[in-house]
Amino acid sequence: MTEFKSHTRQFIWGTFTICCFGLFIQAKTTDSYFEMSKNLEVFANIFKELNTYYVDPIEPGKLTKTGIDAMLNDLDPYTNYITESDIEDYEFMTTGKYGGIGAALQKKEKDVYVGEIYENSPAQKAGLHSGDKIISIDGKNVYDKTIDDVSLLLKGSSGTKLVIKVKDAFSDVESDKVVTRGEIEISSVPYAGMIGASKDIAYVKLTQFTMNCSKLLRQSLDSLKKNNAGMKSVVLDLRGNPGGLLDEAVEVCNIFIDRGQLVVSTKGKNKEWDKNFNTEGSPWDTQIPVAVLVNGSSASASEIVAGTIQDLDRGVVIGTKSYGKGLVQATRPLGFNARLKLTTAKYYTPSGRCIQAIDYSHRDENGNPDKIADSLIGTFKTKNGRLVKSGGGVTPDVTAGTEKISALSGALYSKNYFFDYATQYARSHKTLNGGENFSLTAAEFADFSNWLSSKDYSYKTKTEILLDSLTAAAQQDKLYDASKTELAALKTKVMHDKKQDLLKNKEEVMRILENEIVSRYYFQKGRINQSLRNDEVVSKAVEVISRPDQVKSLLQAQK
Incomplete structure (x- = not known):
């Protein structure tokens, strides 16, 4: 028990010292010094009382992490306490x-x-x-x-x-x-290849902004250019890329933008976070047409690249609106190999806009943050005078694709039926007919359909969900008895037939299943290569980037 108390005292003192250091350097007035000192003493006293008198033994580390996590939940989701046991996962996010x-x-x-x-x-x-x-x-x-x-x-x-x-x-x-x-x-550039009817468009997938990803991207482009002398343009795919290191985002921009160009600036409460980040190296190519692909899962560093390319009119952004994370994080050591990852600044693209979509400093009566108020959304101008807006992600120059899949495919995916059938398929097929360009035959799809017939993958369509809501509202308003016959008839009419749904969504289901099967033989590279064949956004990028006149028009201000 003595050893336990000793460890607890050390832990409390360490926590107290760290908190004092982290908080006191921010304090501006005597009142704030006193308020923090008082509350930290209360925290330490609570810990001592719990350790001494609580009926069961306590776990200091677990209890403190719970308290810290609850405190940080009042801020933003990017400010996190990283324990010693979690440090490897954090380092994987930055290094891959x-x-x-x-x-x-x-x-x-x-x-x-x-x-x-x-x-x-x-x-x-x-x-x-x-x-x-x-x-x-x-x-x-x-x-x-x-x-x-x-x-x-x-x-x-x-x-x-x-x-x-x-x-x-x-x-x-x-x-x-x-x-x-x-x-x-895990390579941040899992796939690079040539696309388009004439195979003269370089396509590169960048999945995360980890250490040296810009170098790997540049090497991939060098290799494609060396082996394809007729390369005419580049498609950089940032869809699903959650971001990562800000410095790497600047280096990625430097591939297509000359040295000395402002890429992003940061502004925080402390002046030490007010910085400008300019390109410093030699570019790879400042003239080749570029298309950047984004979607709702493209965030942070991905948005810096997309926003900068857009602001400087260096290329065309294609896809759907990006996530809207305009916040910068830094890590601070806490001792005992633990760290605090905290938001220190907001970042701004060359036009001066911040694309942060959620205002975590203001919350509703339920404690939920809301979107940036319309009154705070500003309009800015790109290098060519095109209008772009702040406060809600990067809006693409060309909208293409959808991020939604059918309720059927969602149910099959969540039940692991795509995964299970691909396992069964690989078990009975030593090689894959068609290689990375594999397509299911009609007979194979029928086999999949028969295999599903004995599986449980119940789900509700949007119409059924809305009808359930309507029924609940009718009951609440005491109108159900008068309308139950009509509601029942409507329910019968909209009730989905799973077999019919499978036929209606055949193209989507086949695409997902084929992709899963290909991955068993050709791993991630094969999965990405196969997916390009039916990728609506990539097809749109090829269409746009292949027409210099259209690219030029898109990058000019509308008169």
Whole structure:
């Protein structure tokens, strides 16, 4: 008990000192010094009282993290407390590297399965397959474990071994797989290739702004240009890219923009965060036509690149409106290998706009933040005088694509039926007919349809959901008895037939299923390459970027 109290006292003093340091440097008045000092003393006293008198033993680390997380929840979702145990996950977000086996995981009910396997990874070399059921790891049963718990068991120092007992997806035989962990680096540029009818458009997918991603992007473009002398334009795909390192965003812009150009500026409460970030290196090409693809999941550093390319009229932004994260985070050391990631500034693109969509400093009566008020949304001008707006993400110059899938596909995906059928398909097909350009035949789709007939994938259409709401409103307003006959008739009329829905959404379902099957043979590169064939946004980008007159018109101010 003495040792426990000693550890607790050290923990409290460490927490107290860290909080004092982090907060006192911000204090401006004697009142704020006193207020913080008083509350920190109250916090420490509560901790001591709990430790001494609470009926059961307490866990200092867990209790404090709960308190810190609750405190930070009043700010924005990007300000987080990173514990020592979470530090590896945080570093993976910035470097793209971790020690492990190189495989994703899938949870189905209480079992955990091997999901997507990375090409040339330790998992692949050890003979693991997508769809293998994991039974135990180094003798520890994983049944009913969370994916996070299982992932923690798989991670470790490069070169260390672990034994994974699996039920093989192809043979149903249980066996032990000895896997030697390696340093897994998830490439921020998983695919680069030539697209378009004449294969003269470079397409590059950038998934995250990790360390050295700009260098990797430049190398990919160099390689494409070397092997394709007729390259005429570039499509940079930032869809689904959540962002990352601000410096890397500047370097990515520098690929297409000359040195000395302002890319982004930051402004914070403290003057130390008021900075301008200019391009400093030699560009790759300042003249080649560029299209940047974005969607609602393109955020932060992705929006810096898209917004800068748009503001400088350097290229055309295509897709759907981006996420709207105009905040900058920095990390502060807290001791004991813990860190605080906190929002320190807002960033502004060259035109002067901030694309932040949510105002976390003002909340409604329920404590929920709201969108930036219309009165605070400003209009700015690009280099050529085109009008662009702040406060809500980057609006594309050309709108294309939709991010929504049908309720049917959503149900099949959430139930892992695409994944399960792809496992079954790979089990009975050693090679893939058509390679990365694989397409399901009519007979194969019929087989999938028959396979689904015994599966439970109930869901409600939008019409059914609205009808349920209408029925509930009628009951609340005491109008249900008078309208129940009509409501029942309407319910019968709109009730969906799953087989008919499958036929109506056949093209979408086939596209998702084909993509899942291709990934079993050609990994992530094959998945991306196959998806380009039916990608509406990429097709629109090819159409636009292939017409210099249209690009020129889009980049000119409307008279």
